[in-house]
Amino acid sequence: MFVTTADPQLEPPIITVNTVLSLMAVDYPAHKLACYVSDDGCSPLTFYSLMEAAKFAKLWVPFCKKYNIQLRAPFRYFARNSTTSSGEDCSMEFQQARDTMKDEYEKLRRKIEDASLGSVPSNLSGEFVAFSNTERKNHPTIIKIMLENKGGSPDELPHLIYISREKQPKHPHHYKAGAMNVLTRVSGLMTNAPLMLNVDCDMYANNPQIVLHALCLLLGTKYERDCAFVQCLQYFYDGAKDDPFGNQLVVRNEYLGQGIVGIQGPYYEGTGCFHRRKVIYGSWPEDMKTEKKSLISNGELTKVESLNGFGISKQFINSVAHALQGNSDNPKDLWSSLEAAYQVSSCTYEYNTNWGKEIGWMYGSTTEDILTGLAIHTKGWRSLCCLPNPPAFLGCAPSGGPASMTQQKRWATGLLEILVSKRNPIYGTLFMHLHLRQCLAYLWLLTRALRSIPEFLYALLPAYCIMTNSHFLPKGQEPAIIIPATIFVIYNLYCLYEYLAVGLSIRAWWNNQRMQRMTSACAWSFGVLSVVLKLLGLSETVFEVSKKDQSTSSDSTSAEFGSFTFDESPVFVPGTALLLVHLIALFTMSLGLHPQASESSGSSLGEVICTVWVVMYFWPFFRGLFRRGKYRIPSTTIMKGAILATFFAYLFTPIGW
């Protein structure tokens, strides 16, 4: 079980701690589990929080198992009403145990909070010595075995291991994909389990039986090739009502997410996924029959040279050979592989190897998840989707404008990077084993951001027509108007139907439509720009971590929760400019300032409706012009937008500006 975290500011350690606790407590024999936490932030605070959490886990895990608690992330469990929920034990003994646990969790929470305020531990001694003289992007590897299941007993706790891989400014670290590869190698040395679950630090296990569910799918297929990985689709907790930021993905999961299962299987989504270790090591479906014979004869490795791509660690290559032929060779204790673990976490280990190219999580895209999943499907593997009730994992969807835009921009960038790379799905279908329809499903995803450019121009069109008093739609009285009008109505009704059919509201539909247009104008266009800059060799793309908030119930009920927020980021400029252009158009028209035209060539109701429609889509920006604080578009952004809008109007309006 892998958990990745990268920044204690954007990803508060208490969130990571809850995810770790929920994983430690899943219903599965504990001696067969190990939880590895990768900290790309190299933060003593995260380490301290995990140390405290490990102590708390010794109380929490037995408590959850004894009373069969369903929600095993303490912050969620204790946030619910303190009255017992249905099906829970009502005995005095349980009540007392729960109260004690609540106090203990409160203590843990306070300790972590104090530590984050006071930058505790202030003196980096004892366990913390390793963190002295470290910088986030320049430090040696730190590996700490925090809990060890020494007795190999199912009733104890799983292993818990903290890893902060080595970083040096001049060595690329490949963001999350790099972190996952280090986790893969270290876990290969220490425990070498045939299956690997990975979650983002905010995705706690919401269904304690999830490992069993996933195993049913992984072990239940007739041929291994039918299930390379099991993906639990992403769902989120405490989402704002009616999905104001359009990122709760419910409709996407329902239709695309489950529809694609009928082809080659779901995309790998980066979190909530169970991988087979050997698939991550680059196995092909056909290898499944031959591997056993070719690698090992009389228990000795014969073809070690074929494993050169895995790097120079002998011990690690040995573990790979075992993994590939499906043997478990758990070392007796974790400590014996510690030295090798340091070796495989160094920032030079991957030089001249196939890591990120043929093996492990793939490099070259900020959406390493889609790229890695695509590489697996391209080899002809299938994947499966696991949707238990209650949902397997829940995370937090970004809230507010800036966080949503950061995430969308990263996705747009990463997906386009895949499209323009040689690993794109078209190549995979023509020359390898990607199914045609699966290829189309990937293309739908990968080309989305490209739409931003025609869409932006199209959104300018009605304003342009009004300013120049021309038209792009047939007039109201012409029969041809039926065509665009029908397309418009059918498209919107159909989308609305999709939302209503899964039990969402009209408001949720509208919010999603609106957010898609705003995202397209702002985040996606910047995504396209950053890929163009990368292709021209002018800049590299970066993985910007999205901010996670631990929402409390008071937040989610306040009126402002779900309001769109802004910051100084340039992503908001195109949206602001687009809105202002439309406002100028409406303004000039209502004052009669637009040029005269004959009855037949001037703009008519169609163009006005389109303009009003665009303004409605960008309503949060309109409000942002007048509101205060973080709900206001910063003046500099308004200025930049206004300059662009005026320039546009100046170009196209023949009236004397």
Ligand SMILES: O=c1ccn([C@@H]2O[C@H](COP(=O)(O)OP(=O)(O)O[C@H]3O[C@H](CO)[C@@H](O)[C@H](O)[C@H]3O)[C@@H](O)[C@H]2O)c(=O)[nH]1
């Ligand atoms: O250098 C880095 C950057 C990020 N992360 C971790 O990667 C995860 C995902 O980052 P996040 O900012 O939460 O991204 P999201 O947009 O929420 O994530 C979705 O999209 C990403 C790809 O864009 C996938 O990697 C994620 O798994 C998927 O949940 C987090 O646990 C981070 O801690 C690292 O470990 N190292």
Ligand SMILES: [Mn+2]
């Ligand atoms: Mn996330």
